[in-house]
Amino acid sequence: MRVDEKLRLDEQLLLFMDQLEALEEKRDKLNSLIEEGWFSIAKARYSMGNKQVSALQYASVMEPLVHVNVSLLESGKAEFKCERSENKTEELKNNPIEDIGAKEEVSGLRRRTNVKQKESKDEDPSIEPQETDNQIKIKAESSTPEHRDPLKWFGILVPQNLKQAQTAFKEVISLSAEIGSLQSAIVATRKEMQAQMKEKQQKTENTQPDIVKEK
Structure with missing residues (x-):
């Protein structure tokens, strides 16, 4: 077996040990965050009441x-990434200037259609006002569910413990994705090490008959 092959196998072994150590640290952190999140929820239930913090x-x-x-x-590894939709909604809330023109235009259309409907109703009371396409579109957009902070389900002024639980479980999701990526990398490293060890064993078996003949 060549020296460079031995060095490569040693490097793979060291990488494998480092990955296992990192995986153990992340798992310990994950367990502690889950415990912290559930403990914070228990505190919130104690302060607000069991019925106030539940699936209801x-x-x-x-x-x-x-x-x-x-x-x-x-390389065959799987990479997991978390994409949060709430960040996009926060950007839209922080930059409302872009929607001003559209809102003004929609409000202007609303005012004009209301004036026309009022005039037609004054002329003939039997005529019922009809909704325009813009009004139907506005109603459809308002009926669609928006991304909302789950903390608002439990009230406007929620205790700090409930916010701490949300922060802990958010970190749990991101950490779970990191653990999944790391586990995939560990599996790929182990397969590569097994292939190198198998190749080394085959080479040693092929050289053994020559040594016996020389003896």
């Missing part, structure tokens, strides 16, 4: 605020 307060229509994207790399 969940919204009737819920949309996920976090999406996990999985991508396969050329």
Whole structure:
């Protein structure tokens, strides 16, 4: 076996040990965050009451605020990334200037249609006002569920413990994606090490008959 092959196998072994150590640290952190989150929820239930912090307060229509994207790399490893939808909604809230023109235009259309409907109603009381396409579109947009902070399900002024629980579980989601990526990397490293060890064993078996003949 060549020296460079031995060095490569040693490097793979050291990388494998480092990955296992990092995985153990992340798992310990994950368990502590989950315990911290549930303990904070228990404190919030104690202060607000059991019925005030339960599934009864969940919204009737819920949309996920976090999406996990999985991508396969050329090396065969799987990479997990978390994409939060709430960040996009916060950007829209922080930059309302872009929507001013559209809102003014829609409000102007509303005023004009209301004036026309009022004039037609004054002329003939039997005529019922009809909704325009813009009004139907506005109603459809307002009926669609928006991304909403789940803390508002439990009231406007929620205790600090409930906010701490939300922060802990948010970190749990991101950490779970990191653990998934790290586990995929560990599996790929182990397969590569097994292939190198198998190749080394085959080479040693092929050289043994020559040594016996020389003896």
